[in-house]
Amino acid sequence: MIPEFGHFALIVALCLAVLLASVPLWGAWRRNTGAMALAPGLAMGLLVFSGISFACLAVAFLQDDFSVEVVANNSNSLLPAIYKFSAVWGNHEGSLLLWILILAVWTAAVATFSRQLPLLVLSRVLAVMGFVAVGFLSFSLLTSNPFARLIPGTPADGQDLNPLLQDPGLIIHPPLLYMGYVGFSVAFAFAIAALLGGRLDASWARWSRPWTNIAWAFLTLGIMLGSWWAYYELGWGGWWFWDPVENASFMPWLAGTALIHSLAVTEKRGLFKSWTVLLAIFAFSLSLLGTFLVRSGVLTSVHAFATDPARGLFILVFLAIVVGGSLTLYALRAPAVNSRVSFAWLSRETLLLVNNVVFLVATLTVLFGTLFPLLMDALGQGKYSVGPPYFNAVFVPLMALLVPFMGLGPVSRWKRDSAQRWKAELLLPAIAALACGLTLPLLHGEYNLWVALALVLAGWLLLGLGRDVWLRLRAAPTLARGLRRTPASYWGMVVAHLGFAACVVGVVATSQYSIERDLKMEAGQAETLAGYRFEFVELANFRGPNFRADEARFVVTRDGEEIARLAPQKRRYLASNQIMTEAAIDAGLFRDLFIAMGEPVGQGGAWAIRLHYKPMVRWMWLGAILMAVGGFITVVDKRYRRQRAASTASAGEVARGAQA
Template sequence: MIPEFGHFALILALCLSILLCTVPLWGAWRGNATAMALAPNLAIGILVFSAISFACLTWAFMQDDFSVEVVANNSNSLLPWYYKFSAVWGNHEGSLLLWILVLALWTCAVAVFSPQLPLVMLARVLAVMGFVGVGFMAFSLFTSNPFARLLPGTPMDGQDLNPLLQDFGLIIHPPLLYMGYVGFSVAFAFAIAALLGGRLDAAWARWSRPWTNVAWAFLTLGIMLGSWWAYYELGWGGWWFWDPVENASFMPWLAGTALIHSLAATEKRGLFKSWTVLLAIFAFSLSLLGTFLVRSGVLTSVHAFATDPARGLFILVFLGIVVGGSLILYALRAPAVSSRVGFAWLSRESLLLVNNVVFLVATLTVLFGTLFPLLMDALGQGKYSVGPPYFNAVFVPLMALLMPFMGIGPLSRWKQDSASRWRAELLLPAIATALCALTLPLLHDGDYNLWVALAILLAGWVVFGMLRDLANRVRNASSVAAGLRRLAPSYWGMFVAHVGFAVTVIGVVVTSQFNIEHDLKMTPGTSDTLAGYEFRFLDVRGVRGPNYVADEARFIVYRDGREVVRLAPQKRRYLASGDVMTEAAIDDGLFRDLFIAMGEPVGSDGAWAIRLHYKPFVRWMWAGSVLMALGAFVTVADKRYRRQRSAARDALRQGGVSGAQA
């Protein structure tokens, strides 16, 4: 009975979404305040019924209701309760219901936290989000019903959750990733609403910018957690595959990065208005494309859920409607609202333009590499594989090209600047950066590494440029502390995010260049030396977990004759499915990780295939990502988003009324 109640709640949420995408939009067109005022209440109702539906599916998993097909296919009575909870979204149907819930959360958040928006603007924004909700709820109900029953013939037990997904990372990775994915629907909705109203100005950008920053922050954290999960769970020590499904989340991130910088220019100077709208459409369209790639069956990946072409066709049609309709509206409206503001080539605006171009080109290169094999296969031209060599060859130079401009940007002035001022401001950062690039690689044993030196040069340029700008901003204050306190959260957010990007670059390059890996056959009692650490193999013993049995190897790691750590990697066999999985053992640290993974038993003398890794600075990649997300969250706290609401409300009211009359 509970699953049927959840199914009914989802149907009611769909009905409310249909009302949300029609009645308030009609009210905005006709100037009917009563119809427009329904939008916030409808958004709250959608969240209530979506949450009820999700709670009912969660109940089915927690109660081992194997009469529900998705529970029988993705859970088991031996599964620990926390994995039963994460199994709710560890499948196609449940993850789609999570998507719907997250979309309802974003829609309700806009309705509740935007009371100062003019009613006509709020009605249009919520109507667009309601339309997106209709698409995904119809997708769930008509092609991917999470409450389908197995009656009669209910199995005694379930087939178990994929062992790869029985991990803490799965509990938090998909919700954060979806918060970012779906969050770009808010920027998309604001863009479409502004086009419908026929007015793109600083007020529109100011209202859209906080939502975009929050969505980008969640997506950053989601991608970071996916990389971290791949590193320790798959057993080979890699942290990024350039897998098509990984690219599916990375492409919206790249487009979203361009969008938040373009919004800054639109808000500050009224520039790039049409371009900013196009980026908002592009970022959300890439989110929908990622959904198609994961759920269409065109890809084979550990991340992919569905293999039913009918589901892929539904998403493809919906993607065509969203993208096609948005671009038609853009073509009709954008020429009338294009920017008329000029700027010099030496200015902050020009640097933001370079930022936009580089991130867009990076997005298109990743998009091409992701879709090319699918396109060639669809055309009957054979199987092609586009892997890390292509992506590294085209993506890395683009990021290297971007970073010099990142060091100059914060120090630059709006509208017009001069090369002589740039030289004066950047002389000290340039000297400090060059000294770091020349000396720091010498701290590592072995030959001088030019790639690491280049990474330090570029990252140091960004960091020292930010520090010089910070020093300039507090120079005239009565004290350093007073100067720091008067800086706006938006500045601190930019500062932390740029430093985080530099930290990530250091982590990626140093790990890639100085990583040491040994794949070898080891028997108990033997040892191997790696990067000055001695890994001594003690023995193998059997252990039992809540739903698996495992062979566990015990190692002691020594450095200069002193014990550093004891590590115990495992080779697990899950009881319900019989799947065999590797559980790596990792000793993590700020400057290095020691990584051990078990392969298969070799021969009859108790030997095992063992993989040893020494990974310097690998944690810096994820620490930098956390800093980038933190910077985006801090930016949202800026007072001007509250202080200037009156001006924004007046401007938007004028535009909204004229748009409604039109």
């Protein structure tokens, strides 16, 4: 009965979502306070029943209820309990239910932490999020029911979870990624609520900004974990290969990065109001597009869910309704927006505008490369492949163009600035950055122009930020007072930009200095790579909870000193009989040593072995973590805790604007 109860809870959640999408919106139209006041309660009800439904599916997995089709197809009695739980979202139906639960969490969070907003605004925001919930709940119930039964014909055991997904990465990566994906629905809801009200002032940007920063930070962590998971799990030692499904999460991140910078300008200066609304629509639309790409069956990828075209058609129709409806509303409302605020060409506003343009062009570049093969195939023009050469040729120069402006941004002033002041403050950092680029690559022994350029750009960003921090703190009477007076949003920006600089160095260093070698090795042999000696000591058998493995045991030494003992495996999973590679990695801040097993070669006990030397590869993920931490830091800014007073003061103005 548990699956039936979960199914019933999902139906109740849909009914509550329909009420949330309609009643508060009708109340806002009719100025019915009672109807608008129902929105927070409906949002909490949506969370409760979505949570009950998700819990019921989790219980079915943990209890090995193979009468439930999704459990039979994605679990097995031998599967460890932790992977039985994560298998809940290791499939299309369950991951969609996780999406719905996370959307309910965001909706309830807005209802709980935004009660200080004018009721008119809050009711519209929650109604828009309710509409999004209606779409995904309908999708789940009509095309992807997670509680479908196999009665009669219940199998004695399940088919097992895909071995690629039997990893801690599945436990963390999808929830974080969905927190980011779905979180952009909040920015979208605030933007649509502002359009419905007919007044695009700075208030909606101030209310939306902390939610957008949180969503962006979660998405950053999710993408980082996905990159790390692919690096160690797939056995090839790569961290990004421009897979279309990777791009599906990367495009909303690029648009979201432009959005958080544009929101800052709209909030502080009242500029770019129409543009910021359009970016909010664009970011969430790309999240929906990513959902379509992953779940429609149009892509072949290790990340994609194998689904039938009917599901893709449902999402495509929903995407058309959301995008078409929001853009129509934007076309009707945005032309009435005007701004009397001006700024000079040399100003922070101009630099942030350049930031927006670069990120938007980068997003469109990735979007074109991702959709071009699909469009050509749909038009009957043959099969095309757009791979790393295209993306590296067009995307990398854009990011290189962005960094100089990132170094100028923090030290620039709003409204008007001067080149003389920039020169006075940034000449020394520029000289120091050039010196780093000219000298530091020599420490590796071989001068590399790309590494030198990366060090110049990262050094420029790092040293410019450092000088700006020093100037801010020096202006205060004491260091303690300077730290207290500096807003959290500034420190968040500093940490995030430092993370970006670390990513730049990590990406370029590992791309240029990595060494890999494919070898035929057997026990007793040794090979040297990048000064490290890899000795194949023995081949052993290993028994896991639901797999058996051949394990190659290596001792890694350098200058006669033991560095690490590594044991890569070639696993055969008992339930599915699938073969998987499990790499062994000795991780370090400045280098990784990576060993992966291939296939046995001949009859003499030799194996195909891949050795990798990966310098500074961890800097990419540490940089991404810093960027996410920076996003979270901005949310604790005192300005947002004082939002109640500002919201109360502007409530009458917003209400009058809504009546227009």
